[in-house]
Amino acid sequence: MPRESDSAEDRALMRAVRRYLETVNMQALEETAEYRSPLGELLSEHLGTDAGACSVVDEQLPDHRLVDADLALEELRAASDGRLIGVTGGNQRDHIGLAELVSAQYVRIAPGPVDYVVRATGPTTTRRVVSFGVWLLRHEGRPLAVLQRAASPHTGRAQAALEVLGADPDAVSDFLDRVRELMIARSVLRGQVLSFVATEYGADAGATLLPRSAVAASDIVLAPGVLGSIVDHVVGIGEHRDALLAAGRHLKRGILLYGPPGTGKTLTVRHLLSQTEGTTAVLLTGASIRFISAAAEIARTFPPALVVLEDIDLVAMERHSSPQPLLFEVLDALDGLEGDADIAFVMTTNRVEVLERALADRPGRVDLAVELPRPAPAERRTLFERYALGLPFSRDALHAAADQAEGTTGSFAKELMRDAVLRAAVENRAPTDADLADALETLRDSRNALTRRLLGARTEPSPEDLDDGSSAGWTAYVP
Numbered sequence: 001m002p003r004e005s006d007s008a009e010d011r012a013l014m015r016a017v018r019r020y021l022e023t024v025n026m027q028a029l030e031e032t033a034e035y036r037s038p039l040g041e042l043l044s045e046h047l048g049t050d051a052g053a054c055s056v057v058d059e060q061l062p063d064h065r066l067v068d069a070d071l072a073l074e075e076l077r078a079a080s081d082g083r084l085i086g087v088t089g090g091n092q093r094d095h096i097g098l099a100e101l102v103s104a105q106y107v108r109i110a111p112g113p114v115d116y117v118v119r120a121t122g123p124t125t126t127r128r129v130v131s132f133g134v135w136l137l138r139h140e141g142r143p144l145a146v147l148q149r150a151a152s153p154h155t156g157r158a159q160a161a162l163e164v165l166g167a168d169p170d171a172v173s174d175f176l177d178r179v180r181e182l183m184i185a186r187s188v189l190r191g192q193v194l195s196f197v198a199t200e201y202g203a204d205a206g207a208t209l210l211p212r213s214a215v216a217a218s219d220i221v222l223a224p225g226v227l228g229s230i231v232d233h234v235v236g237i238g239e240h241r242d243a244l245l246a247a248g249r250h251l252k253r254g255i256l257l258y259g260p261p262g263t264g265k266t267l268t269v270r271h272l273l274s275q276t277e278g279t280t281a282v283l284l285t286g287a288s289i290r291f292i293s294a295a296a297e298i299a300r301t302f303p304p305a306l307v308v309l310e311d312i313d314l315v316a317m318e319r320h321s322s323p324q325p326l327l328f329e330v331l332d333a334l335d336g337l338e339g340d341a342d343i344a345f346v347m348t349t350n351r352v353e354v355l356e357r358a359l360a361d362r363p364g365r366v367d368l369a370v371e372l373p374r375p376a377p378a379e380r381r382t383l384f385e386r387y388a389l390g391l392p393f394s395r396d397a398l399h400a401a402a403d404q405a406e407g408t409t410g411s412f413a414k415e416l417m418r419d420a421v422l423r424a425a426v427e428n429r430a431p432t433d434a435d436l437a438d439a440l441e442t443l444r445d446s447r448n449a450l451t452r453r454l455l456g457a458r459t460e461p462s463p464e465d466l467d468d469g470s471s472a473g474w475t476a477y478v479p
């Protein structure tokens, strides 16, 4: 309150001081709102607007697509003459998103060196990929900042991500469409053979790119017509895709290969891979079958594709990400794929009875089931000849051995020849017919019942022999 003694002059001064203080106060407030982390400063400069006021769109990616994202962003960066920066600021940065990285709260978050990780781009090639870095680029003239981060399960990030910051939300979504397009067009996964490895954190998987196997049809000994029917179904349908589609036929197919251990199921799969050069293949075995949805996604994105589920009986009844058994997840994944997609599913098992009920309950997913039984006498002779190639055994001795080895499989023949060679090798001489006979006797010896079983030989009637009727049931699926 002005006192009476105050002169008019004093009062005017006081009013001026009050106005001045108000201005100071306002200014200070505005400055706090604008204050950003050093990274935020740089991003604001690039965007031409306050980075803290822009919204962020977060695009999660399976970690095996990080290479594709890196390729796409590098291309978009180069096209717009942009640049890539890294981020320093300790572990904090791993726990927060881009919106927080630019805010005033994180004063230590600053531009710094880019973090990279080396990832496979093929069975024998790699690429240095950004695992934590920010792309400063333009899309259709509009500035954007994109944080690229690899998955880091130990900090709770199960997936890789792109976080896009821009003033105009439409530009951001346009840009992300373009990134997705390029990630498919430039993908390193297309046409590759991939398998998944579980990480120690369980939930996420890393993809491994494998060389395509080379197994000729002549390397596989099966009853006449068996291999042909499998190859026709998997490869033949793909080869005639245009004609089939034109006639309104579906391309998606599911094949089940079943039979005792060591009869050539895996070998047949390897032959299928060598016959489908250029096809994207995903191989899941046992425990890794839980990555079925990732495999189905890859197949859907990069057709033509082949998805192989090996030894599915091992995990069929386990439960992972969903309350239903894994086998049903697999069948749902099969069902979820478009019928006109050129995708083949191949499952193998040596305990078909575990699957039979579930497959019968959901018909149509598997449209061809082929049994790979223990070889008949004629095939056994051929197998023995095959695995004795280059060894000095007489034809008669080989046939005699094959005839005595009733109930054994291809893997037994292979092991038998190695055993015979080894016998001679320890005595520093070439193997003879007698070594073959001795080796056969040892492997057939009752003391080696377990070895024999492990090699796939039949010992006593097993439940699956008594079950033979169930195999007949499979012919119902043969079109």
Ligand SMILES: Nc1ncnc2c1ncn2[C@@H]1O[C@H](COP(=O)(O)OP(=O)(O)OP(=O)(O)O)[C@@H](O)[C@H]1O
Pocket: 219, 220, 221, 222, 259, 260, 261, 262, 263, 264, 265, 266, 267, 268, 311, 349, 350, 383, 409, 410, 411, 412, 414
């Ligand atoms: N039909 C066959 N023709 C040629 N070689 C065979 C045959 N069956 C088995 N073999 C030989 O035995 C090895 C093991 O066979 P394979 O791995 O294909 O058996 P599988 O049927 O997949 O057995 P499992 O059910 O135990 O997985 C093959 O790599 C091959 O050397």
Ligand SMILES: [Mg+2]
Pocket: 265, 266, 267, 310, 348
């Ligand atoms: Mg196998």
